[in-house]
Amino acid sequence: MNPLFSKFLIDVARKRIEAKQLKKQPVTRIQIEPVLNNIKVELSHAIRESIFIIIGVFSAGFGLKGFLLPNHFIDGGATGISLLLQNITSLSLSIVLVLVNIPFLILATQTIGKKFAMKSIVAIALLALAVHFIDYPIITEDKLLISIFGGFFLGLGIGMAMRGGSVIDGTEVLAIYLSRKLSLTIGDVLLLINIIIFSIGAYVLSIETALYAILTYLAAAKTVDFIVDGVEEYIGVTIISKEYEAIRIMLTEKLRRACTVYAGKGGFGKPGDKFDKEIIYIIITRLELARLQTEIDKVDKKAFIIMNVVKDLKGGMIKRKPLK
Structure with missing residues:
Protein backbone atom coordinates (compact mmCIF):
# COMPACT_ATOMS: atom_id res chain seq x y z
CA MET A 1 0.00 0.00 0.00
CA ASN A 2 1.18 3.53 -0.78
CA PRO A 3 2.71 5.03 2.42
CA LEU A 4 1.04 8.41 1.78
CA PHE A 5 -2.35 6.73 1.46
CA SER A 6 -1.69 4.76 4.66
CA LYS A 7 -0.84 7.99 6.47
CA PHE A 8 -4.05 9.55 5.15
CA LEU A 9 -6.14 6.62 6.49
CA ILE A 10 -4.43 6.83 9.89
CA ASP A 11 -5.16 10.59 10.09
CA VAL A 12 -8.82 10.03 9.22
CA ALA A 13 -9.14 7.28 11.85
CA ARG A 14 -7.51 9.48 14.49
CA LYS A 15 -9.84 12.39 13.73
CA ARG A 16 -12.88 10.11 14.05
CA ILE A 17 -11.69 8.84 17.44
CA GLU A 18 -11.09 12.44 18.63
CA ALA A 19 -14.54 13.46 17.44
CA LYS A 20 -16.17 10.60 19.35
CA GLN A 21 -14.26 11.54 22.49
CA LEU A 22 -15.38 15.17 22.18
CA LYS A 23 -19.01 14.07 21.88
CA LYS A 24 -18.71 12.05 25.09
CA GLN A 25 -17.29 15.01 27.05
CA PRO A 26 -19.94 17.03 28.95
CA VAL A 27 -20.46 20.62 27.79
CA THR A 28 -19.64 22.98 30.64
CA ARG A 29 -21.10 26.37 31.42
CA ILE A 30 -17.74 27.98 30.63
CA GLN A 31 -17.95 26.55 27.10
CA ILE A 32 -21.55 27.68 26.57
CA GLU A 33 -21.30 31.31 27.78
CA PRO A 34 -18.96 32.63 25.02
CA VAL A 35 -21.20 31.07 22.37
CA LEU A 36 -24.32 32.69 23.89
CA ASN A 37 -22.55 36.05 24.13
CA ASN A 38 -21.53 35.82 20.47
CA ILE A 39 -25.10 35.01 19.46
CA LYS A 40 -26.41 38.01 21.45
CA VAL A 41 -23.86 40.33 19.83
CA GLU A 42 -24.65 39.02 16.34
CA LEU A 43 -28.40 39.39 16.97
CA SER A 44 -28.18 42.93 18.38
CA HIS A 45 -25.97 44.05 15.48
CA ALA A 46 -28.29 42.41 12.95
CA ILE A 47 -31.33 44.19 14.44
CA ARG A 48 -29.55 47.56 14.47
CA GLU A 49 -28.31 47.14 10.88
CA SER A 50 -31.79 46.09 9.73
CA ILE A 51 -33.30 49.24 11.28
CA PHE A 52 -30.72 51.40 9.48
CA ILE A 53 -31.48 49.69 6.16
CA ILE A 54 -35.26 50.04 6.56
CA ILE A 55 -34.95 53.75 7.40
CA GLY A 56 -32.63 54.16 4.43
CA VAL A 57 -35.05 52.44 2.07
CA PHE A 58 -38.02 54.62 3.11
CA SER A 59 -35.93 57.80 2.93
CA ALA A 60 -34.51 57.01 -0.52
CA GLY A 61 -37.96 56.06 -1.76
CA PHE A 62 -39.31 59.40 -0.52
CA GLY A 63 -36.51 61.28 -2.29
CA LEU A 64 -37.16 59.42 -5.53
CA LYS A 65 -40.98 59.46 -5.69
CA GLY A 66 -41.63 62.63 -3.70
CA PHE A 67 -39.13 64.82 -5.57
CA LEU A 97 -33.39 49.82 -10.09
CA VAL A 98 -33.00 46.06 -9.71
CA LEU A 99 -31.72 45.49 -13.27
CA VAL A 100 -29.12 48.27 -13.10
CA ASN A 101 -27.76 47.12 -9.72
CA ILE A 102 -27.49 43.39 -10.59
CA PRO A 103 -24.02 43.68 -12.25
CA PHE A 104 -22.73 45.73 -9.29
CA LEU A 105 -24.05 43.16 -6.81
CA ILE A 106 -22.37 40.31 -8.69
CA LEU A 107 -19.15 42.32 -8.57
CA ALA A 108 -19.68 42.91 -4.84
CA THR A 109 -19.52 39.17 -4.10
CA GLN A 110 -15.99 39.10 -5.55
CA THR A 111 -14.77 42.50 -4.34
CA ILE A 112 -16.21 42.83 -0.81
CA GLY A 113 -17.93 39.60 0.25
CA LYS A 114 -21.04 37.44 -0.05
CA LYS A 115 -22.61 38.68 3.19
CA PHE A 116 -22.36 42.30 2.03
CA ALA A 117 -23.78 41.37 -1.37
CA MET A 118 -26.74 39.52 0.19
CA LYS A 119 -27.59 42.44 2.46
CA SER A 120 -27.36 44.80 -0.52
CA ILE A 121 -29.67 42.57 -2.57
CA VAL A 122 -32.25 42.72 0.24
CA ALA A 123 -31.87 46.51 0.56
CA ILE A 124 -32.28 47.13 -3.18
CA ALA A 125 -35.24 44.73 -3.37
CA LEU A 126 -36.91 46.58 -0.48
CA LEU A 127 -36.26 49.92 -2.22
CA ALA A 128 -37.82 48.59 -5.43
CA LEU A 129 -40.88 47.41 -3.50
CA ALA A 130 -41.15 50.75 -1.66
CA VAL A 131 -40.98 52.71 -4.92
CA HIS A 132 -43.54 50.45 -6.57
CA PHE A 133 -46.13 50.09 -3.82
CA ILE A 134 -45.85 53.14 -1.53
CA ASP A 135 -47.72 56.20 -2.74
CA TYR A 136 -45.39 59.00 -1.62
CA PRO A 137 -46.83 62.53 -1.84
CA ILE A 138 -45.37 64.93 -4.41
CA ILE A 139 -43.92 67.71 -2.28
CA THR A 140 -43.07 70.53 -4.69
CA GLU A 141 -42.57 71.51 -8.32
CA ASP A 142 -39.87 74.09 -7.63
CA LYS A 143 -36.75 72.84 -9.44
CA LEU A 144 -34.25 74.18 -6.92
CA LEU A 145 -36.11 72.61 -3.98
CA ILE A 146 -36.44 69.35 -5.90
CA SER A 147 -32.71 69.14 -6.62
CA ILE A 148 -31.63 70.01 -3.06
CA PHE A 149 -34.18 68.12 -0.97
CA GLY A 150 -34.48 65.23 -3.39
CA GLY A 151 -30.71 64.83 -3.10
CA PHE A 152 -30.89 65.20 0.68
CA PHE A 153 -33.45 62.41 1.22
CA LEU A 154 -31.75 60.18 -1.34
CA GLY A 155 -28.38 60.76 0.33
CA LEU A 156 -29.94 60.10 3.74
CA GLY A 157 -31.20 56.76 2.42
CA ILE A 158 -27.86 55.79 0.89
CA GLY A 159 -25.99 56.79 4.06
CA MET A 160 -28.32 54.87 6.38
CA ALA A 161 -28.04 51.78 4.17
CA MET A 162 -24.24 52.08 4.36
CA ARG A 163 -24.48 52.32 8.17
CA TYR A 177 -13.03 47.44 -8.00
CA LEU A 178 -11.65 49.86 -10.61
CA SER A 179 -9.52 51.73 -8.05
CA ARG A 180 -7.70 48.44 -7.37
CA LYS A 181 -7.11 47.85 -11.06
CA LEU A 182 -6.25 51.41 -12.10
CA SER A 183 -4.07 54.12 -10.59
CA LEU A 184 -7.15 56.09 -9.50
CA THR A 185 -8.82 56.78 -6.18
CA ILE A 186 -12.42 55.74 -5.45
CA GLY A 187 -13.45 59.41 -5.61
CA ASP A 188 -11.84 59.80 -9.05
CA VAL A 189 -13.69 56.76 -10.39
CA LEU A 190 -17.04 57.98 -9.01
CA LEU A 191 -16.42 61.41 -10.53
CA LEU A 192 -15.73 59.92 -13.97
CA ILE A 193 -18.85 57.71 -13.78
CA ASN A 194 -21.04 60.67 -12.83
CA ILE A 195 -19.56 62.91 -15.54
CA ILE A 196 -20.63 60.28 -18.08
CA ILE A 197 -24.14 60.04 -16.57
CA PHE A 198 -24.63 63.82 -16.48
CA SER A 199 -23.31 64.19 -20.05
CA ILE A 200 -25.82 61.60 -21.31
CA GLY A 201 -28.53 63.34 -19.28
CA ALA A 202 -27.68 66.68 -20.89
CA TYR A 203 -27.89 65.10 -24.36
CA VAL A 204 -31.04 63.00 -23.82
CA LEU A 205 -33.04 65.33 -21.56
CA SER A 206 -31.65 68.88 -21.42
CA ILE A 207 -28.64 70.80 -20.20
CA GLU A 208 -30.79 72.45 -17.53
CA THR A 209 -31.85 69.04 -16.18
CA ALA A 210 -28.21 67.92 -16.11
CA LEU A 211 -27.20 71.04 -14.16
CA TYR A 212 -29.95 70.45 -11.60
CA ALA A 213 -28.82 66.82 -11.46
CA ILE A 214 -25.36 67.99 -10.42
CA LEU A 215 -26.95 69.94 -7.54
CA THR A 216 -28.91 66.81 -6.57
CA TYR A 217 -25.72 64.74 -6.62
CA LEU A 218 -23.82 67.26 -4.48
CA ALA A 219 -26.64 67.44 -1.93
CA ALA A 220 -26.81 63.63 -1.79
CA ALA A 221 -23.01 63.26 -1.49
CA LYS A 222 -22.73 65.75 1.38
CA THR A 223 -25.64 64.08 3.19
CA VAL A 224 -23.99 60.66 2.81
CA ASP A 225 -20.75 62.08 4.28
CA GLU A 243 8.73 68.17 26.87
CA TYR A 244 6.58 65.11 26.28
CA GLU A 245 6.01 64.46 29.99
CA ALA A 246 4.71 68.00 30.59
CA ILE A 247 2.47 67.69 27.51
CA ARG A 248 1.17 64.31 28.71
CA ILE A 249 0.27 65.77 32.10
CA MET A 250 -1.41 68.75 30.43
CA LEU A 251 -3.52 66.45 28.22
CA THR A 252 -4.62 64.10 30.98
CA GLU A 253 -5.06 66.56 33.87
CA LYS A 254 -5.95 69.90 32.26
CA LEU A 255 -7.77 68.79 29.10
CA ARG A 256 -8.93 65.54 30.76
CA ARG A 257 -8.11 63.45 27.71
CA ALA A 258 -6.65 59.98 27.45
CA CYS A 259 -3.56 59.71 25.29
CA THR A 260 -1.11 57.05 24.15
CA VAL A 261 2.66 57.36 24.62
CA TYR A 262 4.90 55.11 22.56
CA ALA A 263 8.63 54.89 21.96
CA GLY A 264 10.14 56.31 18.80
CA LYS A 265 13.56 57.04 17.38
CA GLY A 266 14.58 60.21 15.59
CA GLY A 267 16.56 60.11 12.36
CA PHE A 268 18.23 63.52 12.38
CA GLY A 269 21.16 64.70 14.46
CA LYS A 270 24.90 64.60 14.93
CA PRO A 271 26.77 61.31 15.47
CA GLY A 272 26.63 60.37 19.12
CA ASP A 273 23.35 62.19 19.78
CA LYS A 274 20.56 60.32 21.51
CA PHE A 275 17.77 59.56 19.01
CA ASP A 276 15.24 57.98 21.39
CA LYS A 277 11.98 59.94 21.58
CA GLU A 278 8.65 59.57 23.34
CA ILE A 279 5.72 60.16 20.96
CA ILE A 280 2.24 61.16 22.14
CA TYR A 281 -0.91 60.29 20.20
CA ILE A 282 -4.36 61.72 21.02
CA ILE A 283 -7.75 61.91 19.28
CA ILE A 284 -9.91 65.03 19.59
CA THR A 285 -12.71 66.70 17.64
CA ARG A 286 -11.95 69.43 15.13
CA LEU A 287 -13.70 72.01 17.31
CA GLU A 288 -11.23 71.30 20.12
CA LEU A 289 -8.16 71.56 17.90
CA ALA A 290 -7.53 75.28 18.50
CA ARG A 291 -7.43 74.88 22.28
CA LEU A 292 -5.11 71.89 22.02
CA GLN A 293 -2.64 73.86 19.89
CA THR A 294 -2.77 76.75 22.37
CA GLU A 295 -2.01 74.48 25.32
CA ILE A 296 0.83 72.75 23.47
CA ASP A 297 2.40 76.12 22.59
CA LYS A 298 2.36 77.03 26.29
CA VAL A 299 4.52 74.00 27.00
CA ASP A 300 6.69 73.78 23.86
CA LYS A 301 6.38 76.09 20.86
CA LYS A 302 8.84 73.95 18.91
CA ALA A 303 6.79 70.74 19.29
CA PHE A 304 6.36 68.79 16.05
CA ILE A 305 2.64 68.11 15.48
CA ILE A 306 1.06 65.84 12.86
CA MET A 307 -2.73 65.93 12.32
CA ASN A 308 -4.87 63.59 10.26
CA VAL A 309 -8.60 62.94 9.93
CA VAL A 310 -9.94 59.84 11.72
CA LYS A 311 -12.91 58.33 9.90
CA ASP A 312 -14.25 56.15 12.70
CA LEU A 313 -13.45 55.09 16.25
CA LYS A 314 -14.84 53.06 19.11
CA GLY A 315 -14.31 53.04 22.88
CA GLY A 316 -11.86 55.17 24.83
CA MET A 317 -12.61 58.50 26.53
CA ILE A 318 -13.53 60.57 23.49
CA LYS A 319 -17.10 61.36 24.52
CA ARG A 320 -17.11 60.57 28.20
CA LYS A 321 -14.80 63.42 29.23
CA PRO A 322 -15.36 66.41 26.94
CA LEU A 323 -13.26 69.51 27.11
CA LYS A 324 -14.58 72.22 29.46
Missing part, protein backbone atom coordinates in the same frame (compact mmCIF):
# COMPACT_ATOMS: atom_id res chain seq x y z
CA LEU A 68 -37.04 63.42 -8.44
CA LEU A 69 -39.22 60.97 -10.36
CA PRO A 70 -42.41 63.09 -10.86
CA ASN A 71 -40.31 66.01 -12.11
CA HIS A 72 -38.06 63.94 -14.44
CA PHE A 73 -34.89 64.71 -12.49
CA ILE A 74 -31.86 62.44 -12.36
CA ASP A 75 -29.00 61.84 -9.94
CA GLY A 76 -25.52 60.32 -10.09
CA GLY A 77 -24.54 56.69 -9.66
CA ALA A 78 -26.72 53.65 -10.26
CA THR A 79 -29.79 55.60 -9.10
CA GLY A 80 -29.07 58.24 -11.73
CA ILE A 81 -28.72 55.57 -14.42
CA SER A 82 -32.05 54.08 -13.29
CA LEU A 83 -33.81 57.46 -13.40
CA LEU A 84 -32.29 58.17 -16.82
CA LEU A 85 -33.47 54.83 -18.22
CA GLN A 86 -36.91 55.33 -16.69
CA ASN A 87 -37.19 58.71 -18.43
CA ILE A 88 -36.25 57.38 -21.89
CA THR A 89 -38.07 54.00 -21.66
CA SER A 90 -41.47 52.84 -20.51
CA LEU A 91 -40.04 50.57 -17.78
CA SER A 92 -41.02 51.03 -14.15
CA LEU A 93 -38.37 52.55 -11.88
CA SER A 94 -38.65 49.63 -9.45
CA ILE A 95 -37.69 47.17 -12.21
CA VAL A 96 -34.92 49.38 -13.57
CA GLY A 164 -26.44 49.08 7.96
CA GLY A 165 -23.64 47.37 6.04
CA SER A 166 -25.17 47.46 2.56
CA VAL A 167 -25.65 49.70 -0.46
CA ILE A 168 -28.69 50.77 -2.44
CA ASP A 169 -26.48 52.35 -5.11
CA GLY A 170 -23.97 49.91 -6.56
CA THR A 171 -21.54 52.31 -8.25
CA GLU A 172 -19.45 52.45 -5.05
CA VAL A 173 -18.69 48.76 -5.57
CA LEU A 174 -17.55 49.42 -9.15
CA ALA A 175 -15.42 52.33 -7.92
CA ILE A 176 -13.70 50.09 -5.35
CA PHE A 226 -22.72 63.58 7.17
CA ILE A 227 -24.57 60.34 7.93
CA VAL A 228 -21.57 58.01 7.59
CA ASP A 229 -18.93 60.16 9.30
CA GLY A 230 -21.24 61.67 11.94
CA VAL A 231 -21.68 65.19 13.25
CA GLU A 232 -18.24 65.43 14.79
CA GLU A 233 -15.06 65.04 12.77
CA TYR A 234 -12.26 63.45 14.76
CA ILE A 235 -8.62 64.38 14.35
CA GLY A 236 -5.71 62.13 15.28
CA VAL A 237 -2.84 64.27 16.61
CA THR A 238 0.74 62.99 16.93
CA ILE A 239 3.00 65.15 19.12
CA ILE A 240 6.79 64.87 19.20
CA SER A 241 8.46 67.05 21.81
CA LYS A 242 11.31 67.07 24.30
